[in-house]
Amino acid sequence: MxxxxxxxxxxxxxxxGTVLLILEVFGAGGYLLWIGLAAACVGVLTFLFPELPWAWQFFLFAILSVLTALFWWQRQRSAAKPSDQPGLNQRGSELLGRQFVLHEAIVGGRGKIKAGDSLWLVIGPDLPAGTAVKVTGQDGVLLKVEALQPQG
Incomplete structure (x- = not known):
């Protein structure tokens, strides 16, 4: 050896480097791309300097792997920008703060409201059907509600 x-x-x-790039095609998520390019760079350097000792080849491979990965990480971070639609794919977030009437009573902490043409599961204090409620939060697919007027 x-x-x-x-x-x-x-x-x-x-x-x-070619093997690493082929493995990248099968779904490594970008991790092997930069290591494969570093291996290819060491191959080019070894072609240009055929007497380069093997220890230096491995040292260059390690340094180039880290540098290319850091370069890509830095580029990805600088390219990330906040979405102009922060609630996209977060169903129910558009209902926060809105008022509705309970479609089904909240019993045992769970009930339903009708928002548009959809029924939503809600959690909150036990309230009878027909009570006006306000959506105060969201827990996954459950909307958190509270009564608009205190029940007497």
Whole structure:
């Protein structure tokens, strides 16, 4: 094994980089892309400097892998911008703060309201059907409600 490591050629690095890039195609999520490119770069450097010792080849591979990954991480962070539609794909968030009438009484902490053409499960204090409520929060698919006027 040591004899093989001491005689690494640029073809070995290019083959390693190619294998990593092929594995990336199968869904590594971008992780192997940068390591594969680092291996290809070491292959090019080994072609240009054929007497480069194997220890330096591995050192360059490690440094280039980290640098390319950090470069991509930094680029991804700077490219991320807040959405102009923060409630997108968060059903029910548009109902926060709105008032509704209970469609079904809240019994045991659970009931239903009708919002548009949909029925929504609600949680809150036990209240009879027909009570005006305000949506105060959301817990997954459950809307948290409270009575508009205190019940007497």
């Amino acid at each position: 040591m004899a093989y490591l001491q005689n690494l050629s640029y073809w070995d690095w290019l083959a390693f």
